Structure formats: C-alpha cells, structure tokens
Amino acid sequence: MSKVNSKKTNTKKRKNLTKKTRFEVFKRDSFTCQYCGNAAPNVVLEVDHIKAVANGGDNGLINLITSCFSCNRGKGARKLDDNTVVEKQRQQLEELNERRIQLEMIMDWRRDVEDIDKITVDMICEAISTKSQLSPNDSGKRDIRKWLKRYSFDEILDAIDSSFSQYLDWDNDEEATSESWNKAFDYVPRISSVKRRTKEKPYLRELYYIRGILRNRVYVNESYIMDLLEDAVSYDADLEGVKYLAKTCNNWTQFKEKVEDYICVMKERSEQ
Ligand SMILES: [Zn+2]
Known part of the structure; x- marks a missing residue:
C-alpha cells in the first residue's frame, strides 16, 4: 500500500x-x-x-x-x-569548474596588480627623467620597487623633486653628471623618510636645521644630537635661542653642556 x-x-x-x-x-x-x-x-x-x-x-x-x-x-x-557514483562525479565536475573559474579570476587579478606596479614604476622613472633627462636602468627600477614598499607614490615624487633639485650637477654639455645623478637617486628614500618624520613631528625640520648649522661649524656627536634636541623641545626650549647657540658656540661640548643645563633646570622646576 x-x-x-x-x-x-x-x-x-x-x-x-x-x-x-x-x-x-x-x-x-x-x-x-x-x-x-x-x-x-x-x-x-x-x-x-x-x-x-x-x-x-x-x-x-x-x-x-x-x-x-x-x-x-x-x-x-x-x-x-x-546514483551515488553519478552524483559524486557531478560534484567533482562542479568543483573542477569552480576551481577553473577561480584560477582565471586569480590570474586576472595578478595581471591587474602587475600592470599597476609597472605603471607606477614607469611614472616615477618619467618624473626622474623630466628632472634630469636621464632615466633609471633595470637596477634603478628594482630600487624604485623597493621604495614603493615603504613610501607612497606621492612621498616618492615629492622626494625626487627635492633630491634632484638639490644634488644634481650639470656638466658643460648641460648633461647631469652620473656621480651627482646617482647621489640624487640614492637620496630619494632618505628624503622620503625625513619628510615623513617631519610631517609627524613638524618641529623636526627646525632640529635638522640646527644640526645642520652645528655640522658646518663644529664636530657633532651624531648618535646623541637628535636625542638632546628632542629632549630640549620636550621642555619647551626656545628653538630660536638654541639656533643662536648653534651659530655661536665654540665647540660641541659647549653646545651640549648649555643645552643639558637648560634641560636640568627645567626638569627640576617641573618636579617642584
Ligand atoms: Zn539511460
């Protein structure tokens, strides 16, 4: 029934x-x-x-x-x-088809990413070439790809602008000397780094300027100078005064001791 x-x-x-x-x-x-x-x-x-x-x-x-x-x-x-065998085969076929579709999607996506990377590197080469009339070779392009891992496109373009304006020397045929070109190129990541840091701490620009004055005039303890200046800033040091001190001190020790004294006094005051 x-x-x-x-x-x-x-x-x-x-x-x-x-x-x-x-x-x-x-x-x-x-x-x-x-x-x-x-x-x-x-x-x-x-x-x-x-x-x-x-x-x-x-x-x-x-x-x-x-x-x-x-x-x-x-x-x-x-x-x-x-029909379990048939069903199994059908499922395998569907899975295979799905995998094929996903593989195609992944390949398309990779092609897109590679295209964008290549275009970005080409645009940076173009910017350098505009500045210097010389374009980076394959080794230079590899460096640019490394820069792009750390800095944004805009940061790099900005640094290229500064570096090639500052370091490029021209010979009599109005061509950039290869020595100066290499220097300008190598400075791009360093300038990118400095620019990023000064963006995060605007007063750093002043501190680098003070360090520059000192370097031109006297011996500078490179491993200590920035810590010392940052310490002074944290105790509201008058940077114009520090700048004046950098321009007038007789040597590094004198500069260092005066700044340290200032920090010491400010520290005592804040602890009272
Ligand atoms: Zn049949």
Whole structure:
C-alpha cells in the first residue's frame, strides 16, 4: 500500500517540473542520459530526481538529472538506485569548474596588480627623467620597487623633486653628471623618510636645521644630537635661542653642556 502511495506522490510532483527546468537540466547534461550515456534523439529523455521525492527530494536543479526512459524505469545499463557514483562525479565536475573559474579570476587579478606596479614604476622613472633627462636602468627600477614598499607614490615624487633639485650637477654639455645623478637617486628614500618624520613631528625640520648649522661649524656627536634636541623641545626650549647657540658656540661640548643645563633646570622646576 505504502509503495503505491509514494509512487502516486512521485508522479504528481514530477509533473510539476516546468518546461524551463527540464530544459536547464537537459542542457547542463548535454541532452545525455547520465546513467547510460545514450543521448537524444536516439533515446527519449526524462528528468529524474536523484533523491526521490518520496524521500524528501525537491525540484532544485542540484537534485535533478537527465535520464533516458529505460534507465528511469530501472531497465537501463545501470540500476536507477545506483546514483551515488553519478552524483559524486557531478560534484567533482562542479568543483573542477569552480576551481577553473577561480584560477582565471586569480590570474586576472595578478595581471591587474602587475600592470599597476609597472605603471607606477614607469611614472616615477618619467618624473626622474623630466628632472634630469636621464632615466633609471633595470637596477634603478628594482630600487624604485623597493621604495614603493615603504613610501607612497606621492612621498616618492615629492622626494625626487627635492633630491634632484638639490644634488644634481650639470656638466658643460648641460648633461647631469652620473656621480651627482646617482647621489640624487640614492637620496630619494632618505628624503622620503625625513619628510615623513617631519610631517609627524613638524618641529623636526627646525632640529635638522640646527644640526645642520652645528655640522658646518663644529664636530657633532651624531648618535646623541637628535636625542638632546628632542629632549630640549620636550621642555619647551626656545628653538630660536638654541639656533643662536648653534651659530655661536665654540665647540660641541659647549653646545651640549648649555643645552643639558637648560634641560636640568627645567626638569627640576617641573618636579617642584
Ligand atoms: Zn539511460
């Protein structure tokens, strides 16, 4: 009895498949019976439920498969019930297809990224060439790619502007000397770094200026000077006064001691 009932339900539901759904299933399966491999028009095709409607299978495309008339009635080369293998194959095929699509997407994406990198490097070379009439070679381009890992495009362009304006020397034929060109090129990342730091701490520009004055006049303890000046700034030192001291001191020790004295006094005051 129960068998008859379920068959009735099955038949009823199957009739509910629209022509469009059947067409989609047939197209997907290349109008070929997925159990025996016979294709239309040699055989009449039907749509079979992989999980029977009686067992809760629905009319979704994933549960539908193309079957010939014979296979659908259990008379074909394969038994109708033996559909786990078919289902597995279908899943593998879908997975393979999905992987292929994703691989194509990844390759497109990589091509895009490489294009952007190349264009960015070319634009930086162009900026250098505009400034110096000379363009970086492959080794220079490799350096530029390294710069781009640390600094933004704008930071690098800004540094190129400063460096090539400052360090380039021109020979009699109005060509940049290779020595000065290399120096200007090598200074680009350093200038990028300094510019970034001065952006974060605007007073650094003043401190670098004070260090520059000292360097021109006396011996400077390079490992200590910036710490000393930053300390002075943190105690609200008058930078014009420090600048004056840098211009007038007799030597590094005198400069250092005066600044240290100032810091000492300010420290004591703040602790009182
Ligand atoms: Zn078949």
